[in-house]
Amino acid sequence: MRKKLYRLDRAGLSSLFDVLKQEGYLVYGPTLCDHAIQWLPLSSLDDLPAGWTTSTAPATYRLLRDSAGSLFHYWTGPDSLKKVLHPARACITHAERDNGSFRIWNETPQPVKRAFFGTRACDLAAVTALDRVLLQDRFEDDIYKANRAAAFFVAVHCTSSAPTCFCASTGTGPQARSCFDIALHERSPQEYLAEPGSASGSAALEKLAAPLAPPEWAKELAESCTHAAAAQQRRIDLNTAPVVISLNFDHPRWDHVAKRCLSCGNCTSVCPTCFCVNFEDHTSLDLQQAERLRLWDSCFSQNFTYIHGGSIRLSPKSRYRHWLSHKLARWQEQFGTSGCVGCGRCIAWCPAGIDITEEIAALQTTTHAAAMTGVSNHGN
Amino acid sequence: MSSKNAKPRVAVFKFASCDGCQLSLIDAEDQLLAISGAIDIAYFPEASRRMAKGPYDIALIEGSITTHHDADVIQQVRRQSKTLISIGACATAGGIQALRNWKDVSEYVRLVYAKPDFISTLKMSTPIAEHVPVDMELRGCPINKEQLVEVISATLAGRKPNLPTYSVCIECKRRSNVCLMVACGTACLGPVTQAGCGGLCPSMGRGCYGCFGPMESSNAPGLAERFRILGVPQADIERSFRTFNAWAWQFRKVSEEVHPQ
Incomplete structure (x- = not known):
C-alpha cells in the first residue's frame, strides 16, 4: 500500500509542532545562537531560523540572509544530534563510604521524550551508525539507549547542497530514506509535503486532518534531491577507500597533513558518529564520596592510546592516519557500515581547513590502478 | 605523608609573580573549609601568620626564578618538600616577565631605577623546572582553582589527578x-x-x-x-x-x- 502523503501549510506545520508538544515531546530544532544554527529546544516554530542560510568552506562557516524566507534553507551546523543522544558529559556511577563499608550505585538514565524537528538525511544516517555501535554491538550503552528510545525524528529533505556536503557519494542523502518518523519537504516557506515513516509518525500526521498532497509532489521531491546530489562538489569513494588506505600506510601525504593538523580534536567532536568517551574518577576532599564521569574523548589526544608505560600514537601524523582509517575503512570491518555520513562538518569546523575528501583523494590518485585491482582480487 | 593518619603538611612559596595563583586557593570559597580540614597549612604567608618549618608533604610553588636569591631558595624548598608542584604560568613557563629574556635586562634596570646598583637580577626569568625537579605542574594564568582542588583531592585519595593535556x-x-x-x-x-x-x-x-x-x-x-x-x-x-x-x-x-x- 502506498504511504499517504500530506500537504501542510505553515499553520499545519505549527499544528504538527503542537501535536508533538501535546504528546510530551521536548521539541529540538535548528535555532540561531552564537553565530551559528544550532540544535536547541524550541518554544515554537518561530524559533526556526526563517530567512537565514549558511555558507560553508574548509575552516569557514558564515550565516547569511536568505531572501526567500525559507525555514530550512541551510545545512549542517556545528553540532549534531550526538550532543543530545550521546552527551558530552555524564555522571555514570556514584560511590559513598557508609559506616566502615561503602556502596556503589549507577546513575539510571532518565528518559526524556525528545523530537528533533528538521533532521537531515546525513544526521539520520549518523543515528543509524550510532545505533549499530552503541546498541547492536556486544554492549548496550544505557544513556544512548534511553535517549534513543524516546526520540522522534521529523526529517527535512535537502533539495540543495552546501559546498562541504558529500552525502551523495556516501549514499546517505540528500533525500532522507529511513530512520525518520515524519519527513518534510519544504516546497516554499508556506507549503510542505509531509511523509510518515513510522506508526507514530502516521498517528501524529492523522491528528492534523491535513489534506493529501498531489502524488506528483513526491516525484518533484525526488527530482530536486537528485539535482542536489548532482550539484555536490565533493565526494568520497567508500568502496575503494579501505584498499587505498591499507596500500598507503607510509604515504608522504600523511606527513603533509600532519604539518597542518593541529591535533585539536575538533573533527572528532563535530563528527556525528565519533562516539569515543573517556572516564574520570573524582573524589571529595573528605574522601567520603566519589563519582565516575564519562566525557567525550578524541583519538587526537595523546592519552587516547595511553596504556601502562606510555601512549602508542605519539605523533599527530599517526593520530590523523588512525582517525581517517577508522572512519573510512576499519569502521566498515568493525561494524559493517561506514563511519562517514558525508555531512562535511569535519571540513567546515577544522580550524586548519583539512578536507577529508581531499586527503583520501590524494592517496587515491597516487595509488596504481593495477595495485588496487590486485589487492581487491587478493581480498576476494 | 609523614604518618598514615596525619594530614599532609602543605606549604605555599612565592617567587616572581602577581600572587594570583596562590589566591586561587583562598578563592576556592565553597571548598575552603573542606580543604583546611583535609590538609595542614604549614606555611602560607599570604593567608596565615603561621610559618612552620619543613619538611613539607606538598609544596605549591608560584612564580618564576628571576634573582640569585630565588635560585638559592628554590633549592632549599626542594630539599624540604616531598612533592613539589609548580602552579601557574610564571612557575611553569617563566611568566609574562620572561619577555625580558629576548632583551637586555641591564638596559631596563638603567632606564627604570634611579640607583641601578641596588638591583641584582638574573638575565632571564625561568620556570621552576629549569632549577629543580618538579613533580607536577598546574598550568594557567591564573591556575583554575578546580584543578588545584582536584590535585589536593587526588593526593589525599592516593590517585592520579585528572589534568587534561589535550586542547x-x-x-x-x-x-x-x-x-x-x-x-x-x-x-x-x-x-x-x-x-x-x-x-x-x-x-x-x-x-x-x-x-x-x-x-x-x-x-x-x-x-x-x-x-x-x-x-x-x-x-x-x-x-x-x-x-x-x-x-x-x-x-x-x-x-x-x-x-x-
Whole structure:
C-alpha cells in the first residue's frame, strides 16, 4: 500500500509542532545562537531560523540572509544530534563510604521524550551508525539507549547542497530514506509535503486532518534531491577507500597533513558518529564520596592510546592516519557500515581547513590502478 | 605523608609573580573549609601568620626564578618538600616577565631605577623546572582553582589527578561553544593551548589567549599559518604567542619563526 502523503501549510506545520508538544515531546530544532544554527529546544516554530542560510568552506562557516524566507534553507551546523543522544558529559556511577563499608550505585538514565524537528538525511544516517555501535554491538550503552528510545525524528529533505556536503557519494542523502518518523519537504516557506515513516509518525500526521498532497509532489521531491546530489562538489569513494588506505600506510601525504593538523580534536567532536568517551574518577576532599564521569574523548589526544608505560600514537601524523582509517575503512570491518555520513562538518569546523575528501583523494590518485585491482582480487 | 593518619603538611612559596595563583586557593570559597580540614597549612604567608618549618608533604610553588636569591631558595624548598608542584604560568613557563629574556635586562634596570646598583637580577626569568625537579605542574594564568582542588583531592585519595593535556577545543566542544575561528574568523589559540580553563574566553566570545600554555604535541606553526590566512598581521601573530607562556619552548619557537630576531 502506498504511504499517504500530506500537504501542510505553515499553520499545519505549527499544528504538527503542537501535536508533538501535546504528546510530551521536548521539541529540538535548528535555532540561531552564537553565530551559528544550532540544535536547541524550541518554544515554537518561530524559533526556526526563517530567512537565514549558511555558507560553508574548509575552516569557514558564515550565516547569511536568505531572501526567500525559507525555514530550512541551510545545512549542517556545528553540532549534531550526538550532543543530545550521546552527551558530552555524564555522571555514570556514584560511590559513598557508609559506616566502615561503602556502596556503589549507577546513575539510571532518565528518559526524556525528545523530537528533533528538521533532521537531515546525513544526521539520520549518523543515528543509524550510532545505533549499530552503541546498541547492536556486544554492549548496550544505557544513556544512548534511553535517549534513543524516546526520540522522534521529523526529517527535512535537502533539495540543495552546501559546498562541504558529500552525502551523495556516501549514499546517505540528500533525500532522507529511513530512520525518520515524519519527513518534510519544504516546497516554499508556506507549503510542505509531509511523509510518515513510522506508526507514530502516521498517528501524529492523522491528528492534523491535513489534506493529501498531489502524488506528483513526491516525484518533484525526488527530482530536486537528485539535482542536489548532482550539484555536490565533493565526494568520497567508500568502496575503494579501505584498499587505498591499507596500500598507503607510509604515504608522504600523511606527513603533509600532519604539518597542518593541529591535533585539536575538533573533527572528532563535530563528527556525528565519533562516539569515543573517556572516564574520570573524582573524589571529595573528605574522601567520603566519589563519582565516575564519562566525557567525550578524541583519538587526537595523546592519552587516547595511553596504556601502562606510555601512549602508542605519539605523533599527530599517526593520530590523523588512525582517525581517517577508522572512519573510512576499519569502521566498515568493525561494524559493517561506514563511519562517514558525508555531512562535511569535519571540513567546515577544522580550524586548519583539512578536507577529508581531499586527503583520501590524494592517496587515491597516487595509488596504481593495477595495485588496487590486485589487492581487491587478493581480498576476494 | 609523614604518618598514615596525619594530614599532609602543605606549604605555599612565592617567587616572581602577581600572587594570583596562590589566591586561587583562598578563592576556592565553597571548598575552603573542606580543604583546611583535609590538609595542614604549614606555611602560607599570604593567608596565615603561621610559618612552620619543613619538611613539607606538598609544596605549591608560584612564580618564576628571576634573582640569585630565588635560585638559592628554590633549592632549599626542594630539599624540604616531598612533592613539589609548580602552579601557574610564571612557575611553569617563566611568566609574562620572561619577555625580558629576548632583551637586555641591564638596559631596563638603567632606564627604570634611579640607583641601578641596588638591583641584582638574573638575565632571564625561568620556570621552576629549569632549577629543580618538579613533580607536577598546574598550568594557567591564573591556575583554575578546580584543578588545584582536584590535585589536593587526588593526593589525599592516593590517585592520579585528572589534568587534561589535550586542547582547549575539546572543552569548548563539550560545552557546545561555537568555534570562533570558523564562525567569526577570530584568531584563537585554543587549538594549540592546553585545556584546564573550561574554554573560558571562547565561552565569552573571545579567542583563547593561551593562558594554559602549549598543549601536548602542539602545532603552533600550523596555527600561525592559519592566523596568516585569516589576515592577522605578522606582528600580532608574534604577539599572540608572546604573552604569559612566551618562554614555553613551543610558543617561543613559533614567535621567533614568525618574526626572526
